[in-house]
Amino acid sequence: EWRVISDRVQAPSGLGYAMENRRIVSQVVPELFHGATLHRIEPYFDALREALIAAAPDARPDARVVVLTPGALSETAYDQAFLAGMLGFPLVQGADLVVRDGKVWMKPAGWPEVTPRERVDVILRRVDAEWCDPLELRGNSQLGVAGLTEAVRRGGVRLVNGLGAGVLENPALLPFLPALCERLLGEQLRLASTPTWWCGDPDALDLLTPRLLGADPTVVVRAIDGPRTPLDASDPARLVDRIRHSPHRFAAQELLPLSQAPTWRSPGQVDARPVVLRTFTLRHQSTYRPLIGGLATAVADAALPTASKDVWVLKADPADLDQGLPDATTVAVVQSVPEVAPRALDDLFWSGRYAERAEDLLRLVLAIRSDADQLTAPGLTAAQSTQVLVGATQRLCGTRWLDLDDEFRSVLLDGARPGSVAHSLSRLRTTLEGVRDQLSADTWRVFAATDRAGAALRITPHAHGIGEAAGQMLTALLALQGTSANMIRDAGWHMIETGRAIERALQIGILLRATMVDRLVGDVEQEVLEAVLRASESVVTHRRRYRGGLYASGVIDLLVRDPENPRSLRFAVARIREHLAAQPLSTGSTRPERLLDQLEAQIADVQVADLAMAIDDRRSTLHDTLTDADAQLREIARAIEALHFSAGPPLQTYASLSLTELTGALS
Structure with a gap:
């Protein structure tokens, strides 16, 4: 017997989980899946997209639709991002929107000085009603948009589902x-x-x-x-x-006795667990359409986590339309290029920085391991060259352990250690969670690979496991570049590359200051120079360009001034300019661009002979040049943040404001 347990109309979740379950099942049991004549779920998303566009107040085919999310910390954040990605609508937070003249707009960078340009017509809300408007509803909410209720009253925006829909959950x-x-x-x-x-x-x-x-x-x-x-x-x-x-x-x-379904508990063991079917209903054109198939939940108990299941409904006739919906859509095909919110630009910028930071540190760890492994003869040479290289890691993430193997394990695995690989990967994951709707599903395979590499390193006592884990993590991060390379070249992609170029330039400076400012002698300098080239992925390039041997001047020229080497400081600064110029607010004379002019000129004017010259065994000009470049790069990053990521003062709750502040804000 079928019974309805409850209704969800505030911010119903699960449609994205249903689609993802279907995809996974199709990959795990492909023969069974393709042999069954079941209703596909994709047409339902097409119908939902069509219904949302048709819900616009002005019934325009180019209506702007957004998905309002509480943020990446929401327990259903994955479902929200998946839904936004499937529908092709931006995933926004309350801080990304602003109400003006009774309408809702995407908040531009530089607001309130900059006038909003992109109006929002329809909001698919995934925020409960009481949190949607701190002005009229819950005053301590930072999830909603101040004035949203009045904009709905005026008909300036359509909210799906409406603010009063929650009464039906009673x-x-x-x-x-x-x-x-x-x-x-x-x-x-x-x-x-x-x-x-x-x-x-x-x-x-x-x-x-x-x-x-x-x-x-x-x-x-x-x-x-x-x-x-x-x-x-x-x-x-x-x-x-x-x-x-x-x-x-x-x-x-x-409480009714629920139906049972088999659920895998462990390899070779199946349990009977209670299941609940979650159905979905959509108002499409002139009727209500339920999702045929969908999502079931295996109810959790104290020993097992909650699990979900894909629900199949077979067609009566293989020729039946999927979901009973025609393939053709009544919505006109209109190109839409949504504006990227300043918050999303910020997340994308830092995702580039964290990805590059983790990659460069992994290359350095591999270079140090290679240096230590190749120097089999004990003595001063091996200890001194390795010590110099370890000094570079200390500048990046400090020191925790005296034993080299323990130290490298910490660098790779300790997420609480600022600057470590694990810390950068954790921050990278967090920033990408905030823009999941803009990313390929392949992006998350990167973290699956790094997690597996970390797990394997934790259980192996052997030193060679460190190099293996670092190599696997590096391979995964290189794959991440491949996924971002397939992104559309909008402001978001350019901001990823801007962050990556800034971080690469900073890492080059830190590496060279740690290894080449103090002149070494004999084989020690040769070993350090070789390791620096390996850490900067420039060994082959150096051999092709400098056939006379390995000298400090050649390494400095390749990694500082060479405009064609992607690993050089000069090349990275040029890439910052290129990608920054693609931002909507860049004019050629903004503060970040003026600072770049100054830095580019300084790098172009400096001479390699001056940088390589050592007085009293110290290359002071190299140190001063790199230190100054480091300071300028960090100032450029701050200027980018102020210009492109700033969208007004930080959110405050009305409860935190004094009566004087409230009076001033409302006057």
């Missing part, structure tokens, strides 16, 4: 649905709900009281205006007194 409505259905539709309710009683009905309360006082485990009580979790029933008498004090605020439901 469990006290369930006992009245059969009568409502007959009154409004003239027919019987097709699907019964789970037995429910509204405690405001005296007869229902009299029926429930003995069961509640007897601690009947099959009955739970919920508040009609509170969270969905049942009330504490450990003290039955106290619970009944609370209900009798304000009975209209509570509803009771009977």
